Amino acid sequence: MEPNKTYKPCDLVIYGALGDLSTRKLLISLFRLDKADLLEIQTRIIGIDQHDKTDKQFIKLAKKCLEEFLNDSIDETVWQRYSNRLRYLKLDLTQMDQYQKLHDLVDPEARVMVNYFAVAPFLFKNICEGLDQCGILNDESRMVMEKPIGHDLASSIEINDAVSAVFKDHQIFRIDHYLGKETVLNLLALRFANSIFTTNWDHNTIDHIQITVAEEVGIEGRWEYFDKTGQLRDMVQNHLLQILTFVAMEPPVNLEAESIHNEKIKVLDALRPITKCNVEQVTVRGQYTKGFLRADEVPGYLEEEGANTQSKTETFVAIRVDIDNWRWAGVPFYLRTGKRLNHKRTEIVVNFKHLPHNIFKDSFNDLPPNKLIIHLQPNEGVEIEILNKVPGIDGDIKLQKTKLDLSFLETFKEHKIFGGYEKLILEALRGNPTLFLSREEIEHAWRWIDSIQDAWKNSSDIPKPYPAGTWGPISSDSLLARDGREWEG
Numbered sequence: 001m002e003p004n005k006t007y008k009p010c011d012l013v014i015y016g017a018l019g020d021l022s023t024r025k026l027l028i029s030l031f032r033l034d035k036a037d038l039l040e041i042q043t044r045i046i047g048i049d050q051h052d053k054t055d056k057q058f059i060k061l062a063k064k065c066l067e068e069f070l071n072d073s074i075d076e077t078v079w080q081r082y083s084n085r086l087r088y089l090k091l092d093l094t095q096m097d098q099y100q101k102l103h104d105l106v107d108p109e110a111r112v113m114v115n116y117f118a119v120a121p122f123l124f125k126n127i128c129e130g131l132d133q134c135g136i137l138n139d140e141s142r143m144v145m146e147k148p149i150g151h152d153l154a155s156s157i158e159i160n161d162a163v164s165a166v167f168k169d170h171q172i173f174r175i176d177h178y179l180g181k182e183t184v185l186n187l188l189a190l191r192f193a194n195s196i197f198t199t200n201w202d203h204n205t206i207d208h209i210q211i212t213v214a215e216e217v218g219i220e221g222r223w224e225y226f227d228k229t230g231q232l233r234d235m236v237q238n239h240l241l242q243i244l245t246f247v248a249m250e251p252p253v254n255l256e257a258e259s260i261h262n263e264k265i266k267v268l269d270a271l272r273p274i275t276k277c278n279v280e281q282v283t284v285r286g287q288y289t290k291g292f293l294r295a296d297e298v299p300g301y302l303e304e305e306g307a308n309t310q311s312k313t314e315t316f317v318a319i320r321v322d323i324d325n326w327r328w329a330g331v332p333f334y335l336r337t338g339k340r341l342n343h344k345r346t347e348i349v350v351n352f353k354h355l356p357h358n359i360f361k362d363s364f365n366d367l368p369p370n371k372l373i374i375h376l377q378p379n380e381g382v383e384i385e386i387l388n389k390v391p392g393i394d395g396d397i398k399l400q401k402t403k404l405d406l407s408f409l410e411t412f413k414e415h416k417i418f419g420g421y422e423k424l425i426l427e428a429l430r431g432n433p434t435l436f437l438s439r440e441e442i443e444h445a446w447r448w449i450d451s452i453q454d455a456w457k458n459s460s461d462i463p464k465p466y467p468a469g470t471w472g473p474i475s476s477d478s479l480l481a482r483d484g485r486e487w488e489g
């Protein structure tokens with residue numbers, strides 16, 4: 001594909017430029033975009049944080065981050081171009097009079113101001129007010145908001161209200177980086193461009209669906225944030241529910257943001273509530289203890305740096321989700337996600353139904369049902385498990401389980417697969433809202449998550465320990481075993 005820079009140059013202002021998100025993801029993704037020739041030449045990146053730093057020191061820090069997180073050599077020509085874009089501004093986001101400094105730096109007439117809020121949500125209101133009061137914004141300006149947007153429905157409404165008081169709907173870009181992942185977007189293609197799937201995607205043919213987002217990493221120095229948040233809010237409220245809505249939604253009328261948002265909201269609306277009556281049957285919480293990952297010993301959650309040893313925060317969640325609508329009646333979705341699991345693996349497994357009658361008893365007493373396995377990361381690809389006759393002219397027909405295997409790396413050799421952030425930053429710079437979340441979606445998701453959180457609060461059950469390097473607590477297996485099923489892999 002030809003690089004496409006047909007958008008106005010931007011001043012991308014990163015609030016929280018020295019923080020975790022900016023230094024590990026944003027500065028790296030922007031470099032990759034520059035390398036792919038996708039950044040408009042006049043576009044600048046303005047880092048804002050509360051520490052004293054010169055432009056030169058900020059540039060030096062960006063280089064260090066690239067050396068650590070780029071996983072590639074740093075092309076010197078690209079680095080020269082990239083480092084020329086970088087500026088730094090020390091600003092206390094709570095002090096309204098300081099925004100004048102930013103006013104003096106940007107030029108909204110020449111460049112679209114794209115404000116990336118990579119700070120804790122309690123600062124969002126301050127930033128909006130500061131930008132508004134210094135008169136820097138115009139109708140072209142945008143804001144990009146990172147999750148978590150709140151820690152429950154009430155706080156998310158508060159944040160959305162504060163932001164909406166300054167930015168209009170078309171200027172607000174709520175990011176979930178999973179929606180920029182190639183394989184998540186491919187779900188649209190897979191489901192709605194292939195009749196083999198459009199006609200086999202409901203309770204008539206599907207038995208159940210599993211969605212696993214397993215992480216090898218632990219808390220990565222974010223104990224305080226994570227302990228207040230937990231895996232349910234950190235991963236399920238956003239990433240897992242987004243994947244689930246893509247898998248479960250009805251065909252949208254077209255690919256416009258509004259059509260997709262509407263269909264996703266209908267799925268979120270149909271999620272069966274989880275309350276104190278069923279929470280112990282349909283959810284499992286876990287917390288990792290010390291263990292081994294790739295032969296290295298790693299500490300338990302309560303032994304991590306800065307830990308409160310009494311914490312009951314979950315680092316693992318498994319949930320049986322029922323979607324109460326016509327398409328998915330009787331088809332459970334099992335979600336599981338956790339930190340410090342055996343290895344990084346994000347996948348969707350669609351398990352088709354058993355056939356009603358078996359004429360191949362010589363090979364299998366029970367014919368194993370077909371499976372569609374969608375590998376979201378790593379090793380992006382799609383596999384279908386089917387039964388095949390083993391070749392041979394002698395004797396009876398013998399069947400064997402086989403795989404139709406489509407690896408993205410093999411099939412799309414000449415195409416680079418970017419991460420979610422590259423895609424979404426580019427869309428924000430271009431002003432295309434399709435892959436961003438609507439306020440309604442986020443609020444619907446919080447409503448469902450809040451009910452689980454409340455039910456947990458009122459339950460005597462606590463997170464079950466699991467050693468780092470395993471697949472979570474044993475009760476996660478029991479969740480499926482109770483329904484006569486088991487986790488994939």
Ligand code: BG6
Pocket residue numbers: 215217234235
């Ligand atoms: C973030 C969470 O949103 O997603 C992190 O806050 C998590 O806790 C990360 O590790 C996982 O993202 P990815 O792209 O590595 O699957």
